[in-house]
Amino acid sequence: MEIKQLIETLYKEHILKKEEFLFLLEHRNEESRSMLASLARTQTDKIYGKSVFPRGLIEFTNYCKNNCYYCGIRGANQNAVRYRLSKDQILSACENGFHLGYRSFVLQGGEDPFFDDEHMCDIVSEIRHRYPECAITLSLGERSKESYEKLFKSGADRYLLRHETACPDLYKKLHPESMSLEHRKQCLWNLKEIGYVVGTGFMVGAPYQTLENLVDDLLFIEKLQPEMVGIGPFVPHHDTIFKDEPAGTVELTTYLISILRLMNPHFLLPATTALGTIDPRGREKGIEAGANVVMPNLSPVAVRKDYSLYDNKICTGEEAAECAGCLGRRMNSVGAFLDFCRGDYR
Numbered sequence: 461m462e463i464k465q466l467i468e469t470l471y472k473e474h475i476l477k478k479e480e481f482l483f484l485l486e487h488r489n490e491e492s493r494s495m496l497a498s499l500a501r502t503q504t505d506k507i508y509g510k511s512v513f514p515r516g517l518i519e520f521t522n523y524c525k526n527n528c529y530y531c532g533i534r535g536a537n538q539n540a541v542r543y544r545l546s547k548d549q550i551l552s553a554c555e556n557g558f559h560l561g562y563r564s565f566v567l568q569g570g571e572d573p574f575f576d577d578e579h580m581c582d583i584v585s586e587i588r589h590r591y592p593e594c595a596i597t598l599s600l601g602e603r604s605k606e607s608y609e610k611l612f613k614s615g616a617d618r619y620l621l622r623h624e625t626a627c628p629d630l631y632k633k634l635h636p637e638s639m640s641l642e643h644r645k646q647c648l649w650n651l652k653e654i655g656y657v658v659g660t661g662f663m664v665g666a667p668y669q670t671l672e673n674l675v676d677d678l679l680f681i682e683k684l685q686p687e688m689v690g691i692g693p694f695v696p697h698h699d700t701i702f703k704d705e706p707a708g709t710v711e712l713t714t715y716l717i718s719i720l721r722l723m724n725p726h727f728l729l730p731a732t733t734a735l736g737t738i739d740p741r742g743r744e745k746g747i748e749a750g751a752n753v754v755m756p757n758l759s760p761v762a763v764r765k766d767y768s769l770y771d772n773k774i775c776t777g778e779e780a781a782e783c784a785g786c787l788g789r790r791m792n793s794v795g796a797f798l799d800f801c802r803g804d805y806r
């Protein structure tokens with residue numbers, strides 16, 4: 461196999477066979493990286509131009525009933541300082557974001573039973589009522605199909621639920637018995653069926669992960685056909701069993717962003733905060749590799765450091781306005797700009 465040829469095939473046909481994807485990952489080098497990134501950027505520019513869409517992220521609860529082994533806010537971590545934002549605090553974060561220009565909000569939280577359907581639908585419908593022109597994205601983990609339907613009817617448009625890994629064996633090594641990959645996948649299919657704009661994604665460089673596992677992730681995404689794909693490097697958290705494991709790399713994460721861009725030029729692909737955490741220019745590198753979304757934090761500064769999924773998370777000290785200013789300059793440094801529209805899938 462010839463790596464250049466494989467990249468050209470991916471560019472033209474948007475898919476490769478399993479063994480071809482694996483070859484592309486195993487034999488990556490400086491040349492294949494720059495060829496992939498340049499084609500990926502060309503594709504992004506064709507569909508979205510130089511726009512990078514900011515999503516105002518509101519991390520409204522760090523309570524979680526789950527115990528994903530890699531996560532700093534998993535339910536069993538007694539050292540996590542827990543918080544829940546009130547409805548008023550959430551609405552005031554939206555108001556602040558709206559005045560700063562945001563037209564897309566993401567409500568993200570652990571799987572917190574306190575925020576049952578009644579609570580969530582009340583919050584979502586109030587945001588919908590106040591900001592009819594804004595996109596509302598939810599990231600609340602696994603819920604019943606009925607619950608997803610109610611939230612959709614209340615006004616939510618988009619849902620983010622990373623599958624984290626499409627390999628059942630690896631999934632078991634990263635999650636307790638009580639969690640199942642099949643159930644997570646079913647949730648994603650349910651979300652699609654209801655009509656949400658759906659985002660999934662996976663960790664790069666997770667403990668025990670192989671390149672074959674990453675190929676499984678790409679093939680699952682090809683099957684699911686989501687509109688958004690969020691991938692970020694694994695970053696260890698000091699209160700987890702993986703605290704001494706090495707983090708994923710910017711190099712492999714951005715390589716995969718470029719591959720995803722060639723698989724579907726229309727994808728909404730974030731340059732994640734985790735990428736910015738392991739490299740000061742991580743998000744800029746993500747944009748150069750073909751990403752076109754960033755997720756600045758709109759949560760109140762007082763609670764930001766407590767939404768600690770992993771160590772050394774960036775941007776926990778700045779006000780929302782400072783975040784937007786800093787990110788805007790970062791995007792300009794790579795020839796892109798923050799485009800404060802809803803940032804719909806085109």
Ligand code: SF4
Pocket residue numbers: 524525526527528531532533534535569570571601
């Ligand atoms: S990764 Fe999400 S679902 Fe898992 S423990 Fe952390 S917050 Fe909960």
